[in-house]
Amino acid sequence: MVPGIGNYGRRVGVIGASRIGRRVLELLRPFDLSPALTDPYVDEATAAALGAPLLPLDDLLRTCDIVTIHAPETPETHHLVGRRELALMPDGAVLINTARGALVDHDALVAELRTGRLAAILDVTDPEPLPGDSPLYDLPNAFVTPHLAGSQGNELARLGQTVAEEAERLLAGGELAYAVDLAALDRTA
Structure with a gap:
């Protein structure tokens, strides 16, 4: 057995029960994954109907191997995931952002990625597009794709x-x- 390879039993945290967040939860059902959800506009019954326990953001970040963001960009969600939140994530965790770039503090993310502790898959960035000299292009644990x-x-x-x-x-x-x-x-x- 090779540690760290494979997704069997991994815990996937979904930030935001948006239309896409709900679809992600639906797509995760056939796999042997353990989903969790955080969303201030969802109650426990709705989360249970979506197939995921409702957790506070900090608990989701602490306990999930993969965190995928599907929240709106609002004044309350600007830099929702920053230095403190990234530090909560377990070693080897992966952060995925396909929602809006400003939900993640990119300076904090770059600092965390430079440690090699986490990986990130970014379909959106802030600013978008990234400047040509962005360190996110060169970090081996950062994967940047176009949001189109x-x-x-x-x-x-x-x-x-x-x-x-x-x-x-x-x-x-x-x-x-x-x-x-x-x-x-x-x-x-």
């Missing part, structure tokens, strides 16, 4: 199809599949 895969190639046809189907539902008086909740718009990721 869903808007490339034939994925554009999927976007167009979704818009057309939603317009058809609206015109037919049906329920929208992707309705925007104006009351929750300020906290929607």
Whole structure:
């Protein structure tokens, strides 16, 4: 057995029960993973229905091998994950951010990544795009990808199809599949 290789039994923490955060929890179900969730707008019953215990952010960070961020960018979530929060993560943990770059304090992240203790997968950065001399490009435990895969190639046809189907539902008086909740718009990721 090689320690640290594989995902069997790993604990995956999801920050934010946004539409994407909920989808991530759904996609994790068939695998032998142990999900956890933190979101100030979700109660324990909702979290249980999503298949994850609801934890305070600090507890999620302390106990998860993989932490994936799916929260909105608001004044309250700016640098939600900073030096203190990164220090809570266990050695060998991986931080994934596909939400908004400003949710992570990049200076604190670079400092932590330089220790080699953690790894990060960043689909979003702050600023975006990163300057050409950003240390995130050169760190072996930082993986930076562009946040536009869903808007490339034939994925554009999927976007167009979704818009057309939603317009058809609206015109037919049906329920929208992707309705925007104006009351929750300020906290929607």
